Each structure stands twice: as C-alpha cells, then as structure tokens.
Amino acid sequence: MNPESTLTETNLGALRDVPYMGVIFVVAEAMKLGFVNGHPDWCNLGQGQPEVGAMEGAPPRILAVELDPADCAYGPLEGTPELRERIAEYANRLYRKDSDSQYTAANVGVAAGGRLALTRAMAALGTVRVGYQVPDYTAYEDMFNLHLDRIEPIALQGRREHGFVVGADQLREASQRHGLDAYVFSNPCNPTGNVIAGEELAQVARLARERGLTIISDEFYSHFIYEPHEPHGNGECVPAAGPVSMARYVEDVDRDPILVFDGLTKGHRYPGWRVGWVLGPPAMVESMARTASSIDGGPSRIAQRAAMQALEPARADQETTALRTVFCQKRNLMVRRLKSMGIEFVTEPMGTFYCWASLANLPAPFDDAMTFFRRALGHKVLTVPGAFFDINPGKRRTEPSPYDQWMRFSFGPPMDNMVMGLDRLEAMLRA
Numbered sequence: 001m002n003p004e005s006t007l008t009e010t011n012l013g014a015l016r017d018v019p020y021m022g023v024i025f026v027v028a029e030a031m032k033l034g035f036v037n038g039h040p041d042w043c044n045l046g047q048g049q050p051e052v053g054a055m056e057g058a059p060p061r062i063l064a065v066e067l068d069p070a071d072c073a074y075g076p077l078e079g080t081p082e083l084r085e086r087i088a089e090y091a092n093r094l095y096r097k098d099s100d101s102q103y104t105a106a107n108v109g110v111a112a113g114g115r116l117a118l119t120r121a122m123a124a125l126g127t128v129r130v131g132y133q134v135p136d137y138t139a140y141e142d143m144f145n146l147h148l149d150r151i152e153p154i155a156l157q158g159r160r161e162h163g164f165v166v167g168a169d170q171l172r173e174a175s176q177r178h179g180l181d182a183y184v185f186s187n188p189c190n191p192t193g194n195v196i197a198g199e200e201l202a203q204v205a206r207l208a209r210e211r212g213l214t215i216i217s218d219e220f221y222s223h224f225i226y227e228p229h230e231p232h233g234n235g236e237c238v239p240a241a242g243p244v245s246m247a248r249y250v251e252d253v254d255r256d257p258i259l260v261f262d263g264l265t266k267g268h269r270y271p272g273w274r275v276g277w278v279l280g281p282p283a284m285v286e287s288m289a290r291t292a293s294s295i296d297g298g299p300s301r302i303a304q305r306a307a308m309q310a311l312e313p314a315r316a317d318q319e320t321t322a323l324r325t326v327f328c329q330k331r332n333l334m335v336r337r338l339k340s341m342g343i344e345f346v347t348e349p350m351g352t353f354y355c356w357a358s359l360a361n362l363p364a365p366f367d368d369a370m371t372f373f374r375r376a377l378g379h380k381v382l383t384v385p386g387a388f389f390d391i392n393p394g395k396r397r398t399e400p401s402p403y404d405q406w407m408r409f410s411f412g413p414p415m416d417n418m419v420m421g422l423d424r425l426e427a428m429l430r431a
C-alpha cells in the first residue's frame with residue numbers, strides 16, 4: 001500500500017519522502033479534520049494503545065516517581081541492573097515456576113519501547129533469511145526495509161480458511177523450503193487477535209531448538225487473553241486466567257534461540273513511558289544492546305525507575321487481571337455490534353484489543369476499506385484499513401493487497417467512547 005504523502009514541503013534536500021504508515025497515517029489524516037488525542041467528540045477506533053486512565057479493579061495510576069541522583073547520568077545500554085533483575089523475576093513468576101532454568105538479569109535487555117527493542121533485534125541480525133506472517137504488525141515492514149541489503153524477508157501467508165493463523169506446521173514447512181534462519185511474529189497477533197498457545201506454541205519452541213531457528217516473538221499483547229464462554233456458545237468470551245508467552249516453553253534460557261519481547265506499553269497501560277524489554281540468551285541480548293550505541297544510546301533512567309513500581313508483583317497482577325476483565329467486556333460488545341452492522345468475522349479475537357473483520361458484505365462504497373475509512377472520518381471516527389497490515393518489504397509484491405476489504409477496529413478506548421464510535425458507524429451505514 002502506498003498512502004499519499006502528508007508532507008507539505010516539496011524541497012526535502014537530501015532527505016527522502018517517508019510516508020506515514022498504519023495508525024500514524026490514520027491519525028495524520030484525522031488531524032487534518034480537527035482530531036487531537038483526547039478530543040471528547042472524536043472516537044479513535046483505530047488506536048494502538050489501551051485506555052490509560054483509571055480503570056475498574058486496577059490499582060491507582062503511577063503518577064510520580066522519586067529519583068536518585070544517579071538517574072541524572074547516562075544509563076547502561078541494556079537497562080539498569082535493578083530493572084533487568086525485576087523483569088527476570090516477573091517472567092519467572094509468570095511462566096517458569098516449575099523450570100530449573102530461570103531467567104536472570106543477564107537474560108534481559110531494556111529499550112525505550114517495543115518498536116525500539118525490535119529495531120535493535122533487526123539491526124543485530126546477520127545476513128539471513130527471516131520469515132514473517134501476513135497479516136501482521138505494520139512497523140515490521142519499515143524495520144525490514146532498513147536492512148534489505150542484509151536480510152531476505154520471506155512472507156508466510158495466513159490463509160483465510162485457517163483464520164489467518166500461521167501455525168507450527170506451516171512454519172516448519174516454510175523453514176525447510178526456504179532455509180529460514182529466523183522468524184518474527186506477533187502473538188497475540190496485531191491485527192487479527194489470533195493467539196497461538198499451549199501445544200501449538202510448544203511446537204514452535206521445539207522447532208527453534210531442532211533447526212536453530214531464531215524466534216523473535218513479539219508479545220506486547222500477552223495479557224489480553226480471552227476464552228470462550230462455553231455454556232452459551234454464542235461467541236461471547238470470558239477473561240482468561242493469565243497471559244500467554246513463548247517464555248513458558250523455553251527449555252534452556254541461556255541457549256534456546258528464542259527472543260521474547262514485551263513491556264509496559266500494552267499490558268500495564270503505560271505506553272507513554274516507552275519501556276520495553278527482550279528476554280533471551282545473554283549473548284543475544286548483549287549483541288542487541290551493542291546496536292543501541294548507534295541507534296538510541298539506552299533507555300531513560302527515569303522511566304526505568306517508574307517501571308520498578310509497575311512490576312511490583314501485587315500491583316502487576318492486580319493491573320493485568322483488571323485489564324482482562326474490562327477489555328473482555330469491550331471485546332464482547334464490539335464483536336456483537338460489528339456483526340449486527342453486517343461486518344463479517346472469519347475468526348473472532350481471542351487476544352489483543354482489535355477486531356479484524358471483513359467489509360465485503362456491506363453495500364458499496366462501504367465494502368472498500370479506504371472508502372469506509374474516509375467516510376468514517378467524516379463522522380469523527382478513526383479506523384485502520386487492512387492493507388496496512390499486508391507487510392511487503394521493498395514493495396516487491398506488486399499485486400493488489402488481499403486485504404482491501406478488511407478493517408482493524410480497536411476496542412482500546414474507554415467503553416463510553418467506544419460505544420459512541422460504534423453508534424456513529426451504525427448511523428453512517430444505515431444512512
């Protein structure tokens with residue numbers, strides 16, 4: 001997809017015209033019509049962050065942090081020892097209680113946000129073939145584009161008949177056929193809301209060990225997990241008991257070529273703090289940290305000091321438990337309302353805070369995602385057209401996107417704002 005440039009100046013000098021992509025493009029177009037974040041008369045059903053205010057059942061928001069004089073200095077590229085140790089304890093408590101192999105501070109690298117942590121990983125890759133699933137997170141395309149002289153991206157197409165899930169069998173076949181060295185994917189998946197868990201996820205971990213396949217598992221939505229409400233069988237979900245992570249299926253934390261990315265951005269609702277991390281073998285973590293010397297210089301000591309509070313066990317568990325409860329309610333309502341409008345699901349979300357749905361059954365012109373997006377902006381509602389998730393590094397695939405009739409709807413906003421957005425979409429389609 002090649003969205004029109006939003007640059008107003010034509011004289012770029014030696015710079016290239018960098019287009020906005022995904023949510024950034026959506027927000028830029030909405031701003032032309034008066035949107036600003038937090039505007040009470042706009043509904044951002046395209047947003048990529050969860051609601052960040054007070055939430056039922058959650059602990060009070062952390063709004064102050066006490067600094068140490070040392071926090072005024074540069075910090076370590078890989079993060080402070082204190083925060084790295086706390087993150088290791090956090091992961092062990094959630095995923096590795098019964099394992100002899102435990103994460104330590106040496107297995108943790110901290111970065112200023114998830115995209116930066118993933119950018120470091122891409123920069124540290126050698127001359128390799130990297131598989132990725134489609135559809136998936138829009139930023140992967142730009143990350144690949146920076147390294148096409150060294151990295152050969154290989155797309156693994158999620159098939160509609162499989163609910164767009166790229167499972168362990170498809171990954172195994174692709175790794176053999178293409179000789180993959182690494183595989184990057186979001187799980188739970190942005191945009192589809194699919195979750196690979198249990199034995200399926202264990203198979204991916206085994207494949208990594210057997211083939212020496214480096215797994216780059218993007219798990220920023222790990223706490224947004226829902227389960228079917230079986231007694232009713234009506235598509236409604238209930239909150240899951242806990243998060244899902246590849247970290248549970250690592251055998252040797254110092255040797256398995258598995259990198260797990262997470263942070264405070266989504267699951268703890270502090271996106272503005274820009275605190276992300278990676279778990280993996282110490283040698284791999286150190287290699288990624290070295291790339292920071294030229295990319296970013298290391299994470300903020302202030303944000304890391306605040307993160308220590310957020311990851312205190314009682315607070316962290318209260319936050320993530322409340323999150324699943326509240327977001328499950330919003331999930332159920334959004335799925336029900338979209339279906340009543342004639343918007344079709346192949347699979348309903350079992351993770352994230354997104355609905356990935358087809359507009360194909362809507363009357364023209366609303367069956368086209370970009371037209372739907374433009375019309376919805378006129379009603380002060382933001383959505384994200386599906387073609388943005390058709391990851392296509394270097395634009396090497398020239399055929400039309402298969403997702404031109406697909407849309408990602410976000411239930412990230414607070415309930416009342418989300419309902420207002422759904423009401424407006426319904427009125428738009430009815431009119």
